[in-house]
Each structure stands twice: as structure tokens, then as C-alpha cells.
Amino acid sequence: MIRIFNLTFLVFLFLVTKANSLIEIDITRGNLDPLPIAVSPLFQNDVSKKNSISELKIENVGSEISSVVENNLKTSGLFNPLSKEAFLQKPDIAHLKPRFEDWALIKAQALITGKVTIENKKLKVEFRLWDILAGREMMALAFTTVPSNWRRVGHIISDKVYERLTGEKGYFDTRIIYVSEEGPKTARVKKLAIMDQDGFNTKYLTLGNELVLTPRFNPTSQMVTYLSYFKNLPRVYLLDIETGTQEVVGDFPGMTFAPRFSPDGKKIIMSFAKDGNSDIYTMDLENRIVERITNHPSIDTSPSYSPDNRFITFNSDRSGYQQIYVMKSDGSNVKRISFGKGLYGTPVWSPRGDLIAFTKLHKGKFYIGVMRTDGSGERLLTENYYQEAPSWSPNGRVLIFYRETKSNDKGEGFSAKLWSIDLTGYNERQVQTETDASDPSWSSLLSN
Amino acid sequence: MYRGLLISSGFHVAIVAVSILALPFVAKKPLDIPPLISVELIQIAEKTNIPFAPKASKIIEKAKKENQKLLSEQAPPKKVKKDKKKEVQTDKNKNEISKLASKKTPTSDNKIEKLKKEKLNAVPMPDEDKQKIQPKEEKKQKPSKEINDENIKKIVQTKKPILDEKKVKQVSEFEKKEKLDLNEIAALIDKKKENLAETKKEQDKISQSSDNTMDYSKLTLSEEDALKAQIFTCWSVPIGLPFSEDLLVRVKLQLKPDGTIEKLEMMDHVKMNTPGKEKFRTLADSVRRAIQLCNPLKVPSSGYERWKNMILNFDARDMLGG
Numbered sequence: 091m092i093r094i095f096n097l098t099f100l101v102f103l104f105l106v107t108k109a110n111s112l113i114e115i116d117i118t119r120g121n122l123d124p125l126p127i128a129v130s131p132l133f134q135n136d137v138s139k140k141n142s143i144s145e146l147k148i149e150n151v152g153s154e155i156s157s158v159v160e161n162n163l164k165t166s167g168l169f170n171p172l173s174k175e176a177f178l179q180k181p182d183i184a185h186l187k188p189r190f191e192d193w194a195l196i197k198a199q200a201l202i203t204g205k206v207t208i209e210n211k212k213l214k215v216e217f218r219l220w221d222i223l224a225g226r227e228m229m230a231l232a233f234t235t236v237p238s239n240w241r242r243v244g245h246i247i248s249d250k251v252y253e254r255l256t257g258e259k260g261y262f263d264t265r266i267i268y269v270s271e272e273g274p275k276t277a278r279v280k281k282l283a284i285m286d287q288d289g290f291n292t293k294y295l296t297l298g299n300e301l302v303l304t305p306r307f308n309p310t311s312q313m314v315t316y317l318s319y320f321k322n323l324p325r326v327y328l329l330d331i332e333t334g335t336q337e338v339v340g341d342f343p344g345m346t347f348a349p350r351f352s353p354d355g356k357k358i359i360m361s362f363a364k365d366g367n368s369d370i371y372t373m374d375l376e377n378r379i380v381e382r383i384t385n386h387p388s389i390d391t392s393p394s395y396s397p398d399n400r401f402i403t404f405n406s407d408r409s410g411y412q413q414i415y416v417m418k419s420d421g422s423n424v425k426r427i428s429f430g431k432g433l434y435g436t437p438v439w440s441p442r443g444d445l446i447a448f449t450k451l452h453k454g455k456f457y458i459g460v461m462r463t464d465g466s467g468e469r470l471l472t473e474n475y476y477q478e479a480p481s482w483s484p485n486g487r488v489l490i491f492y493r494e495t496k497s498n499d500k501g502e503g504f505s506a507k508l509w510s511i512d513l514t515g516y517n518e519r520q521v522q523t524e525t526d527a528s529d530p531s532w533s534s535l536l537s538n
Numbered sequence: 539m540y541r542g543l544l545i546s547s548g549f550h551v552a553i554v555a556v557s558i559l560a561l562p563f564v565a566k567k568p569l570d571i572p573p574l575i576s577v578e579l580i581q582i583a584e585k586t587n588i589p590f591a592p593k594a595s596k597i598i599e600k601a602k603k604e605n606q607k608l609l610s611e612q613a614p615p616k617k618v619k620k621d622k623k624k625e626v627q628t629d630k631n632k633n634e635i636s637k638l639a640s641k642k643t644p645t646s647d648n649k650i651e652k653l654k655k656e657k658l659n660a661v662p663m664p665d666e667d668k669q670k671i672q673p674k675e676e677k678k679q680k681p682s683k684e685i686n687d688e689n690i691k692k693i694v695q696t697k698k699p700i701l702d703e704k705k706v707k708q709v710s711e712f713e714k715k716e717k718l719d720l721n722e723i724a725a726l727i728d729k730k731k732e733n734l735a736e737t738k739k740e741q742d743k744i745s746q747s748s749d750n751t752m753d754y755s756k757l758t759l760s761e762e763d764a765l766k767a768q769i770f771t772c773w774s775v776p777i778g779l780p781f782s783e784d785l786l787v788r789v790k791l792q793l794k795p796d797g798t799i800e801k802l803e804m805m806d807h808v809k810m811n812t813p814g815k816e817k818f819r820t821l822a823d824s825v826r827r828a829i830q831l832c833n834p835l836k837v838p839s840s841g842y843e844r845w846k847n848m849i850l851n852f853d854a855r856d857m858l859g860g
Contacts, residue, residue, distance in 0.1 A: 112790070113756055113848040115765060118856045120773030120828070168777065199774070199827055221823065223830035228823070256778030257820035442780065487778065514777075 122514075124170035125255060126197050128222075129160040131174065132204035132215065133181040141208035145237040152181070152206040155215065158244025159202060159251070161288060162262045165510075166252065166488075167517030172198055185218065190225045198222050202251060213237040217247050219254060229254050241290060246537050261483035262287060265533045266490065267305045267314055268508060270294065271526040275497055275504045282316060284331065287483075287532070289522035295329065304348060304479075307533040310355035314531075315339065317347050326360050328375075340373045340380055352395045359383070359402065361391040370404055370421075383421040394446075395419065396439045396463070403427075403437040403446050403463075414448055416463060427465030436479055439463070441534075442486035445513075449478040449491075458491050460513065471515040484534045488512045490521065492528040757845060761838045768836050769850070773828035775857050776820050784818055785854040787825045795842045797834035802826070805849070825852045 132152030134142065142151045163169035177184075178192040185203040193201050204217035212234055219229040231250060233243050242263060249260030270283035282295040282302050295314075296302055303324075305316035312331040317324050326339040326349040340346065342362050349360040352372070359372045370383040370393045384390045388408035395402055403416045414428040414437045428434040432452025439446055443463075450457040450470065456477045459470040477493040490510045497504030506528045508521040521530075757765070779785065792801035804810065804826070810819045829850070837845055 113845055114851060115757075115762055115848060116851045116853055117766060117769050117773065118853045119766075119770045120775035120824075120852075120854070120857060121771055122777055123774060125774050199831070221827065223827045224823075252778075255776065255820065255823075257776045257817045258778035258780065485778070 124168055125199055126170045126172055127163060127200045127202065127251075127255075128172045128177060128193055128196065128198035129156050129163070129174075130177060130179070130184045130201065130203045131156045131181045132206045132217065133185050134206045138206060138208045142206075142237070145208060145211065146240065148240075151208070151213075151237075151240050152204070155206065155240055155244040155247070156202070156204070158241055158288070159248045162245065162248035163251065165288070165517075165519060167512055167514070168252075168256055172196055185216075188220055188222075190220075190222050193220075193222045200228075200251075200255060202247070204247075208237055211237065213240060213243070215240075215243045215247070219251055241286065242536075245286070245288075249535070249537065258487065259485045259535065261485050261488060261532070261535070263535055263537045264484060265307075265536065266508070266521070266530050267295075267307060267533070268492075268523070268527045268530040269302055269305065270523070271506055271528060272298075282314070282329070283523075283525075283527070285523065287521075292524050295331065295334070304529050306350045306531045308351045308355045309353055309534045312533075313351075313355070315349040315351060315358055317349065326358065328358070340371075340378070342371075342380075346371075348391050348393065350394055353397045353399055359393045359395060361393070363389075370402070383419075384417070384424075385421075392436050394438045397441055397443045401439075401463070403439055405435045405437055414446065414461075414465070416446075427463070428461065428468075429465065430468055438480055438482060440482050440486040441484055445486070447480040447482060447489055449480065458489060458511065460489075469515070471511050471513070472509075472518060477509070479529050481530055481532045483510075483532050488517075490530045490532055492530060494528075757838065757841075761845075764836060764838075769828060769832055772832040773852065774824060775854050776824050777858065779817050779821060779854065779858055781855070781858045782817070783855070784815075785821060785858060787818070787822045787852040787854075789825060789829065789850045789852065791829070791835075791848050791850060793835065793837060793846055793848070795837075797837035799829065799833045799835065802829060821852070821854060825850075828852070 131150070132155050134150060134152035138152075139149060142148055148154055160171040164171050176196045178195065179189055181203065182205075183189075184201070185205050188201055188203060199222055201220040201222055202217060203220065204215060206216075207214045213236065214232065214234045216232040217230070218227055220226070221228050229250060231247075233246065235243060245263040248262040252258075252260035252262070264287045265284055266287055267282065267284045270281045272279045272281075279298040280302050281298040282305055283292055284295060285292040296318075301319040303317040305314050307314060314329045314331060316327055316329065318327050319325075320338075324345050324347050325342075326346040327336050328339050329336050339349065339358055339360070344362060344364040346360050346362050349358050351358055356376065357372045357374055359370065361368045362371045367387055368389045368391055369385060370390050371380055372383060373380045383393070383402065384404070384406075386406065386408055388406050390404055390406045390408075393402050393404040400419055401416055402419050402421075403414060405412055405414050407413070408415075409426060412433040412435055413426055414434045415424055415426050417424040427446070428448070430450070430452075432450050434448050434450050436449045437446050438448070440460075445460045446463055447458065447460050450459055455473050456475070457470040458472050458477060458480050459468060461468040471489070474493050475496050477491055480489040480491040482489060488510050489512075490508060492506055493509050494506045495504060506526045508523055508527045508530050509518060510521055511518045521527075756762075788805035790801075790803040790805055791799055792803075794800050804822055806818070806822075809815045810822050812818075
């Protein structure tokens, strides 16, 4: 009897297991096409429109903000903003409750709607992000600021949307500092300039009397360190963007160059050259204590900290050719990581910490590339006649660098422009600047 | 003198013999034609479901054994008349037919003899044809291993295939070959038998839904690949996500027969609202969008029970792993 019972139980168990064994399919691939997104113009009522004209000299600031958002998302290469002409629903109704069928019809997968009001010299912007396919709201936020900040509101909305849909922080509410260049190649006037990452709101920080090079943002505040020639001696300077005050960093009896902040913003790391030898030094900005990091008869330069402050990458010709090295932040445990053909320079540690960007010179061509921090997985993203000085976006996805064109014997045809490229190597774009530009440096997110 | 002649002729004979035996062109051997390699084009779907073949071969072996057994049992020619016995012994198919006839219901194969007889007669009138096609109710017969006169009579008397009985299964390609359909041949001769041949063809169709030998727990490779290919195009992977082991989203789907998604269940839905798991939520959102974009899924045309419920594992680790 017990045997029969056991047997029945086993058969039952088998059947249950059989019934529950569902088909499982592993999906390990997807497409990397840009996500189709509809950015509806932000709705603005008539009163706000009047206020907008009086405050900003812009008739429809809602539409302008949506254009900023649209442009940001498009340049990221990850989104495909759909043409506004195809939109079936008006902005005011869409913001209250979008008809998802209408938006699905134009193949949108996400939708941004919003509303702008300007009252009492205050700009209030509400926006919502909708998932068209699921028919639900994904995010809703409101910002209040002074009306002149409307572009920045557009950048912040772009960052929020970008983060919600891609899973990583955005990089739109950021600024870029660079060296503005004007005039013929033999007599260039170089000034420090700062602008929004999309090329708007350019401001000049120096007058162009002295030669300036390699400006670098402090990751935590609005400070800039750069190289300037004073009385024909290159020295590292510190500039407060808000106050405009400048100071020389350290009192070195020689040339200092290639400065960069540590990730916590407390130190400046740079090269100091004396008697034909250059080594890497740090200076604490609080107590002004200078510390020597490398001590080698070769040229060590272009130092850059890892985001956790524990390591430093730099380039050195100690092997006979200029190559990239990594060491602990106290200068110990120096390891060469680049072993490819050609010369490697300007290593920059990614804010994510996983990659190091560099410039490579091989057979007369310049490359911008990335490699892992142990030197493996080298990938060259772009090749050109002359390009260098990559700088990471704060999310570690995009690199900005500058590219020069070849001039003829008379110095004609020369130009220097800023370019950006993302890690895929496909989304290469020129960054608009008012003048020729070189040596860009990307700030961290302003809204953080 | 004679000795020399003998030696000479001996040598000559030897040389001629060696020439005939040793030289290949003298031997005139028949050309060694390599055997023909027959290639059968089959549907991949029928072969990729692995448990199919072993099961089928077992069934075939079993069927063959039963046939042999039947033959040996039929050996004593006591009750079977000479002409009937011959027929049974010479045609294995007939054995099978008789077996089917005795166990289940008669199929179109059972009418071979009758059809042959009819062929001998004058061209049948249209009325007669109509009668043939009309389905007749058949009495179920008890299985009997012995073939007696009654059995044979019944086989012979069976005129029509049972049109609504379409569950005659063919377990494998091998058995398919063995089932030679004389109706088709008859149809070539007599156009009026085309109906019967068509019916047989319908019965012979191997459908995944009706085939017992299919493994119900999984899809064939081609079915799975077709589904994957469709979902690949719908899934926009959030490529901004940093690599981690948390890049796997499991979704349970309940589907309608036409592939429309009836129910979508995120298997780790708790994670979606957990603070600090925003990246997982982003990935899960992209998965949800992919499924909705692919709705309805291009599901296999048969075997609904197999894929009515399925789990999709969206794994972005390969794509975001660098």
C-alpha cells in the first residue's frame, strides 16, 4: 500500500515538475540604435509669453528650452529626437495627459512634455517624461529659477531624462574651459574662455596679454588651474572663475607645467622641470606643502589621478620612448602600461575609473584612444593629422579634444577646433566655438 | 628439339596468361561505380528537437519487432487461405495496415485491395464515387494477432478512409518512407482516386502539436532563433549602464495563441522600486519597452502548449561588458 502511495506521489511530482518547466530564452543581444524620443515644446500661456518677451526678449521660451533639450539628446548619439512637424497632439493637452496612441503612431518610445510660467521675475518649468509603450509617466519635476537661467534649465532636464533612460549620469549641465585662439599662426592671441558644453554663453577669462595653456577644471568647485607665461617663464596658475582672482601655484625655482587637480580638489599635481629633467610634484592647496612624487632622470609629465585618489598615470620617456605609466599616488610601484607601436602621451584617467584616454603618435598620424588601466584593450577612437589633449565628460562616456588643420608655408589654412567623440568611436562631432580653440577641459556637473 | 619447343610454348603460355591476368585493361573488370548518396531535404524544425530521433527509432524498432512476431505467428497456414497468406507475407505494409485495422480504425491504406478490384471493373460511375467518399461508421475491432478470414474480409470491405480521423501519426521520417501510399499511385492511374490520395497526405502531415514524440518542454532551435531575432531588434539596450552582475532582467510572459502578450510579469519587480537599484530599473524599463514593441510575438504556428508561458532572460552583461 505504502509502495503504491510512494509511486503515485513520485508520478505526481514528476508531472508537476514537467508542467512547471517553462521555456526559457536568453536574450543576450539588442540594438544600439538611438532611442526615438519626442520632445514636445513646453507649453506657455499668453501671460507668460508677454512676460517672456519683456524679461528675455524671447517670445516662446518654452519652445526654446525644448530645443535645448532636443539638441542635447541628439548630440549624445543615444537618442533620436523626432521631428516636431510629425506631432499630432498640442503641447498644452499633451502635458496634461498624452494620447499615447498618437505618439506611438510616430514611433516615439518616450515623450517629454512640460509647461513654462514666468511670473514675478521667476521662471518656473515643469516637465514630465512619459513611457509611450507602457503608457505611463516615468518622471515629473519642476524647477524655479531666474528667467535668464532658462538654458541651464534645459540642460538640467536633458540630464534627468538622459539618466532615467540610459542609466548613467548626464553631462549636459556642464561647462568647458578652453584656450581661445585668434590671429595668424605666427602671432596667435590666446585667451582663456569658458562656455556651456553646447557652445553657448562664452565668456573670456583673460585678456590675451600672456600666453595661456592647458587649463584644467577643479572637479569640485569653480576653480581653474592653467599654465601661463609670465616674463617668459611658464608657471602654473590658479584662477577662481567667480571672483576672477589669480595666483601662482607654489614657488618653484624653474618651469612648472601640465597641472591638474586631484579628484577631491585639494591638491594640484604638475611637472616641474629643472636642468633638463622634469619630475612630478604635488602641492596641497590648503597648507601649500609641496611633495615630490617621481625621481627619475627622464622626463615625467602629464600626471592624472585616478578618481579614487589612489593611483596616478603619467607619461615618461624612461624606456627610451614616450610611454604611459601608472604608479601609486605616493610614487611607488611604477608600471609601464602602454606597449604598442608609436609614442603615447597625455594620459587622463576616466571619471568612471575603468579607462585611461591618451594621445598616440604613430607614423606621422595622431590618434585619440582609450585603454584599460592595466594597459589592455587599447582602442583608437579617431585618427587625424594633428589632435591631442583629450578630456573626459563627467560621466566618462564622451571625450573632448582639439584638432588642428595643416597650414601652408605662409601659415594660411591653419585652424584649431574642438571635437568630441564618445566611447563607441562613432559619434564624432565638432563643438561650436566662437573662435579657434584648443586645450579643452570639461567641468563636472554643475547641478550636483 | 621437342624439349625446346615445349619450353618455348610453356613460356608463351605463361606470358599470355600473365598478360590476361595482370594487365587491367585485358581483364575487362566492370567499372567500379561509387554508390549514389541519397540526400533528403528535411525541415530543420523536425530535427532540432533532440529527443525526437531516439524516441522515433525506438518506436520503429518496436513496430518492426511486432511485425516479425506477427509473421512468425502467422506461419502455420491453418486458417488463412493461400492467396491471402501470400499477400501478408510479401507486403510488410499490409501487415501494418492489418495491425492498424485490428487495433484502431481502418485507414485509407486498408482499401488497397478493394481499389485494385475496382480498377479491374469498369470505370466507376460518379454515384459510386460519391458513396466511396462518404464516411462510414466503423465498428471498433478488438486487437487480434491472428489474421483470419473475417479480419481480411473486414479489411477488404473497408471502403473509405475516416475523413475526420486525422490523428494518424507518423512518428518519424523513417516510418514515413515505409508507408508507401498506393493511393497516390492509383491516383496517377485513375484521377478519381486523387481525393483518397489527398486525404492520405493530410493524415501523414507531421505537426508539432499532434506529434507525441516532440519534447513539449522546449522550442526547436529555429523557433527559438526566430523569437530571439525578433526581440533583438526591439530591445534598445541602455548602453550607458556600467557593467555589473546586476544586468539580468527576467520576464515571465503569458501568450495568446496568436502571439499577443496576455500577461507580462517582471520576476524581480521588487528590485525596480528599491532605492539604489535605479540602474536595474532603467534596464527593466528597456526590457518592458522591448516586449511591448515586439507585441505580438512571432510565435511558432503550432505547439501552443509549449510556448504559452515562457521566461525571457534579458542579459545585458555581454553587451555592456566592454
